[in-house]
Amino acid sequence: MKFSRRISQLKPYPFVEISRIIAQKKSEGVEVVTFGIGDPDIPTPKPIVDQLIKASNNPSNHRYPETDGLPAVRKAIAQWYKNRFGIDHLDPEGEVLPLIGAKEGIGHVAFCFIDPGDIALVPNPAYPVYEVGTMFAGGESYAMPLLEKNQWLADISHIPSDIARKAKVMWVNYPNNPTSAVADKEHYMELIAFAKEYDIAILHDAAYSEVVYDGYKALSFMELPGAKEVGIEFHSLSKCFNMTGWRFGSAVGNSDMINALFQIKSNLDSGIPQAIQEMAIEAMTGDQRYIDDNNITYTRRRDKVVAALKRLGLTCSPPKAALYIWARVPDGYSSRTFTAQLLEDTNIVVTPGSSYGSYGEGYIRLSLTTPDEMIDKGIERLDQWHIPPPPES
Numbered sequence: 001m002k003f004s005r006r007i008s009q010l011k012p013y014p015f016v017e018i019s020r021i022i023a024q025k026k027s028e029g030v031e032v033v034t035f036g037i038g039d040p041d042i043p044t045p046k047p048i049v050d051q052l053i054k055a056s057n058n059p060s061n062h063r064y065p066e067t068d069g070l071p072a073v074r075k076a077i078a079q080w081y082k083n084r085f086g087i088d089h090l091d092p093e094g095e096v097l098p099l100i101g102a103k104e105g106i107g108h109v110a111f112c113f114i115d116p117g118d119i120a121l122v123p124n125p126a127y128p129v130y131e132v133g134t135m136f137a138g139g140e141s142y143a144m145p146l147l148e149k150n151q152w153l154a155d156i157s158h159i160p161s162d163i164a165r166k167a168k169v170m171w172v173n174y175p176n177n178p179t180s181a182v183a184d185k186e187h188y189m190e191l192i193a194f195a196k197e198y199d200i201a202i203l204h205d206a207a208y209s210e211v212v213y214d215g216y217k218a219l220s221f222m223e224l225p226g227a228k229e230v231g232i233e234f235h236s237l238s239k240c241f242n243m244t245g246w247r248f249g250s251a252v253g254n255s256d257m258i259n260a261l262f263q264i265k266s267n268l269d270s271g272i273p274q275a276i277q278e279m280a281i282e283a284m285t286g287d288q289r290y291i292d293d294n295n296i297t298y299t300r301r302r303d304k305v306v307a308a309l310k311r312l313g314l315t316c317s318p319p320k321a322a323l324y325i326w327a328r329v330p331d332g333y334s335s336r337t338f339t340a341q342l343l344e345d346t347n348i349v350v351t352p353g354s355s356y357g358s359y360g361e362g363y364i365r366l367s368l369t370t371p372d373e374m375i376d377k378g379i380e381r382l383d384q385w386h387i388p389p390p391p392e393s
C-alpha cells in the first residue's frame with residue numbers, strides 16, 4: 001500500500017501505548033495503578049444521563065444533526081459563558097460552534113489557517129493535537145518553550161520577529177496540560193498585543209477552566225478586551241461534567257474564525273448526535289454544583305499525591321488548576337527511564353513529560369482521575385519504593 005507521508009510522520013498517540021502496556025499487565029494478572037490519561041473516573045451526573053435516555057426516544061434525534069448544532073445548544077453555550085464568566089457578547093448565531101469534543105475542533109482548526117510551509121506557534125510541552133493538526137495541514141510548529149523559570153508560561157519575547165511575521169496562529173492553553181500552569185490577565189494581554197502586532201490568530205484551549213483548587217478562578221480568554229478581534233476559545237464538557245465518553249465541546253469567539261471552522265467541519269463531519277446535544281444543554285443549564293463536588297475530590301487527591309511524591313524525593317508543587325501533577329524526575333533519569341523503572345518496580349503508570357514535547361523532558365505527569373482507593377494503593381507502593389540508581393547513560 002502507498003500510505004501518505006503524514007502517516008509515517010505520525011508518532012503513536014501517547015495514550016495508545018500506555019493503554020497497551022496496561023492491557024498487557026492486566027492479562028498477566030498484575031494490578032496496575034494508573035495515573036495516566038486525564039479521563040474522569042467519576043460518572044456523568046445522573047440528570048445529564050437521564051436527559052440522554054429521554055432524548056434518545058425522540059425520533060427527530062435519530063436523523064442527521066446539523067454541523068452547527070441545535071439553536072438551543074448554541075444558546076446554552078453562550079448562556080453558560082455569561083453565567084460563568086460574565087461574558088455577554090457572544091452571539092449564538094455566528095460566534096458559537098459546538099464540537100464533537102474539543103479535540104475534534106482543535107485538530108480541524110489548523111485547516112482554517114495553515115497552508116503547506118506555514119508556521120504555527122505551539123507551546124512545548126503541550127497537548128499533542130496542536131502540533132499534529134499543524135502537521136496534517138502541511139505546516140510547521142515553532143516551539144514556544146514552557147519553562148519552570150517562567151512559571152511555565154510562554155515567553156513571547158523569545159520569538160524571533162521573522163518567525164512571528166510568518167506565523168499564522170498561536171496555540172495557548174491555560175489551565176495547562178501537562179504543567180497545570182495558570183495565566184493571569186497581564187499574560188493574556190501580552191499575547192493579544194503580540195497577536196495584533198503580527199496578525200496572528202490566537203487559539204485558546206480552556207478545557208480545564210473548571211478544574212480548580214483552593215478558590216482559584218480561571219479566566220476565559222474571551223473576558224479580555226480585544227480577545228474576540230484575534231481569537232477563539234475551545235472548551236469542553238469532558239472534564240467539568242465527567243463527560244469524556246459523550247464527546248461535546250465548543251469553540252467561541254471571532255466570527256470569521258468560527259465561520260472558517262464551520263466551513264471545514266461541515267465538509268468533514270455531520271455534527272454531534274442530537275441526543276448528546278440535549279445532554280449538553282442539561283449540563284450547561286442545570287446544577288453547576290457537580291463541578292464543585294468534583295473539585296473537592298480532586299483537591300483531596302492532589303494533596304495526597306503531592307505529599308507522596310515529595311516523600312519520595314521528587315520536586316513538584318500543588319497545582320492551582322487542571323488535573324495534573326507535574327513532577328521533576330530524579331537526576332540521572334530521563335522522563336522515559338524513570339517512567340519505565342516506576343512501572344517495573346511498582347506497577348504504577350505515569351506519563352513521561354517528553355511525550356508532550358522536548359521541553360517536557362525531565363518531568364512526569366500524574367493525572368488525578370484515579371479512584372481514591374487506587375490512589376491509596378499507589379501511594380502505599382510509592383512509600384515502599386526505593387528509587388534505584390539511574391541506569392548508566
Ligand SMILES: Cc1ncc(COP(=O)(O)O)c(C=O)c1O
Nearest residue numbers: 101102103127177207236238249
Ligand atoms: C488541553 C486539552 N484540550 C482538549 C482536550 C480534549 O477535550 P475533549 O475531550 O473535549 O476532546 C484535552 C483532553 O485531554 C486536553 O488535555
